[in-house]
Amino acid sequence: MLTAIFADLHDNYPALTTVLDDAAAQRADRLIFLGDAGRMPRILAALQVRKIPCVYGNWEVSGLRQLS
Numbered sequence: 001m002l003t004a005i006f007a008d009l010h011d012n013y014p015a016l017t018t019v020l021d022d023a024a025a026q027r028a029d030r031l032i033f034l035g036d037a038g039r040m041p042r043i044l045a046a047l048q049v050r051k052i053p054c055v056y057g058n059w060e061v062s063g064l065r066q067l068s
Helices: 013-025 041-049 058-067
Strands: 003-006 030-033
Touching: 003 013, 013 030, 013 041
Parallel strands: 003 030
Antiparallel strands: none
């Protein structure tokens, strides 16, 4: 089983598409995102639609603190 693990996109959508393309080319069985997506809804939607498990990074924790 091949797992692609990635993190620290920081609102960089082209980086996400590169990771997804590379994971597909390598035939990764699953992907795991280790946080710091940023605040770009497009990135969050792409992770969600693909059901990629995510761990909160400091960017996500910071955003949650602002809501409380």
